[in-house]
Amino acid sequence: MSDGATADAGTVLLQATGLTRRFGGLAAVNAVSIELRRGEVHAVIGTNGAGKSTLVNMLSGELAPSDGTIRLAGTDITKWSQPKRARAGIGRSYQRTNIFNEFSVFENARLSAQAAHQRVWALWQGARTCNRSGPVADAAIEAVGLGRHAAGPAGNLSHGGKRQLEIAMCLATRPQVLLLDEPLAGMGAEETERMLGLLDALKADHAVLLVEHDMDAVFRIADRITVMVNGEVIATDVPEQIRVDPAVRVAYLGEDD
């Protein structure tokens, strides 16, 4: 895999070009291009209805684009199903908590980890003692700070705890590209700090897409920011430039919804 980029920009892992999604006559996302590089947290911000979640759904494979292409390390994955993309290294967390409420916290993470090591035919082996998914799950749970709660039912976690579990489940699939849809929503100050620390630790070997509303967090952690308004990208740049970009100021301060 060639890395023809400059020293401070990592390899492009995920590249979307001209992504468009129409619902009837309305274009929720219009000709959006975005690049996710290893070693970078790329934040996507925008007002409500800007199309951020639709974009994430197209990247993850849950929604087919009406137009445009998506490449993972050079391979065209536009037509790939979500499971296929997940096994290829694209993981996501959900904006609305999407866990297995009935199962224990540990099982939530372990089952996600099992996807990389499904071993369907080994029927005589118990899943809970699996020596591949177990350790991966433990590690993911520890990383997000849920170690103490691993045995309890996931449904009993606090809201913040469930958001942490969301991330742990994403990590348990050991992706190279992380699509995080508002991971900080509903988290307290301490949990937010821990999450930002985790993201900082992660980005060295991963490409991270971060959709977020918490501007402080975004400007602290992001290496690059894309601003979307009404389904279109109005600016993509480093945080310092975005802060002073006139179009962005108009979008946020001018026609704020």
Place this chain on the structure above:
Amino acid sequence: MDLTTFLIQCLNAVQYGLLLFLLASGLTLIFGIMGVINLAHGSFYMLGAYLAFSLAPLFGQQFLVMLMCGALLSFVFGYLLEWAFFSYLYQRDHLQQVLMTYALILVFEELRSLLVGNDVHGVQAPAWLTGTIPLGERMTYPTYRLFASAACIVIAVGLYFVVNRTRLGMMVRAGASNRDMVRGLGIDITRLYRIVFAAGVALAALAGMIAAPLSSVYPGMGGSVLIICFVVVVIGGIGSITGALIASLMVGFVDTFGKVFFAELSGIGIYLLMAIILIWRPEGLAKRGA
């Protein structure tokens, strides 16, 4: 097959399809708007047939009046049934709905057995509808079948009118796409559901009444027609009345011509049709929303 026979079979297919449409439209309305899967829908069809059997002697030649009377009675019955039983099903999962309505079938069958017995009955069409009508120069066609088709068309048009042109219909369509919004607008959703359910029952019963002179009235008649009804709804797409119409006609044709060409295997024809549609369009013919 010569032209006359072909045309007659076409008319038969349309007639069968239209009757199915009456039945399926009720089912798809109930499912599309309230989200309840109702196995007892076939029992309402049976109710209509037995109503026809019971009321025919009383009304004599006044067949149309009998139909309207029966429809009204069924509507009231459906209204009460929704209040007493079905309204409790909305919050339950599909499995529970399946089992509760399955149990309801058992109850209905036994009640029918207790009230009317287990014999097979026939219902006579009124005198002014018996016999045949000449169509063109060479063909004659049973009058009653033409009447059945015409009645179904009239009801279908009425249904279209109510759903698309009245306030009630607007609420029904709104309720189908967004229940909470409708509630938020202050519309009495409980009453709305009750009316829709009662209408569904009345439609099914009407189908049973109209069909009674064509096929016999017998125990268990609800079951076989129910499954065909399900096939229609699967092909046409849940909640779509237009889809139900197209699918009903398709099923009518496949079934009628299947019987003509493949006597032994005709029973499975419509299931093969469903299988093909599933391969091609799992959501059914009518796409619902984006």
Place this chain on the structure above:
Amino acid sequence: MAETRAPTRVLPIASGVPPAIAGGGSAGPRATDAAASPSGGPSLGATLVPIVGLALLAVVPFVAGEYLQDLVVKIVILAIFALSLELLAGTTGLVSLGHAAFLGIGAYTAVLAAPKTGAGSVVVLLLLSMASAAVYALFVGALSLRTRGVYFIMVTLAFAQMAYFIFHDTKIGGGSDGIYLNVKPVVDGLLDLKDRNAFYGFALGALAATYGLLAVLLRSRFGHALAGIRVNEQRMRAAGFRTYGYKLAAFVLAGALAGLAGFLIAVRDGFVNPEMLAWQESGTVLLMLILGGLGHLRGAVLGAIVFTLLKELYASEGLVGPLLAGHWQLTLGLTIIAFVATMPKGLIGLPAQLRRKPRAVEIADDE
């Protein structure tokens, strides 16, 4: 179909994670995993009850009269049928309303494949029965799993009806009259299923094997994946599971096991007819599951027991009088309604329902 993966895959606990968090031992949480998990968990009750039950059943031929033994065999076979659906509806969450088709196909195969004269081989006929049921399950599953929710229920019902018509209308089976099994199969030199006790033992063995197989399956990775699909299929796909394949595998296996039950019925009765595939039978087996409790293997067996006993009770004139006995479906129907309304978790779930522990946190809505 080469999948792209970068050569380096580093576990995402790199530096920077505060030591306070990274301290916990990895053995602890897992060892005491007491939380709800896919059925067949390690509780004492779950392993003792089946073993005790099996022992009790094994004793029956020695202590019980003919009527009772026949009743028990009936229950044993229905339990196998219910267990097969439990895999599908209870574990994987696929409510199929056409499961009787696979029972019927297994039964018909046993009769159709049997030699006209002389005894057939148990092994051959059993395998053929299960295989033919599995083949039809593959066809039905491949198509119906393209649908969801209510569509799925209706489509499975329709395909079962199709099988019903094939046997009812064509000359394959003897039409609506059904066909007879002339000689019951044997295992050469070892077992003649014509013998009442031999058949009992065989059926009991089949039940034990089915239960054991499913218990092992449910604790395996495959079983856990099925449970995951039931609870949150979207998440499973997001993690990378090809859920369609898993569901299809469960569907085919469930069909094969239903075929096993069908084989046993054909051998027991020496007769098969199309009514075995009627949709009412599919409804009945679903009913057994909800009676006993969905999501537990014990529940399936318990449901079979309770349903059979209820039916016997409601149909016996001596106990309920001639009028009700003649209309036992009425009492049964009302019982079902009352049951589903008050005990949706079934009998297995009754203790928990009675204890009524309020949940600390609301469960996220799934639909």
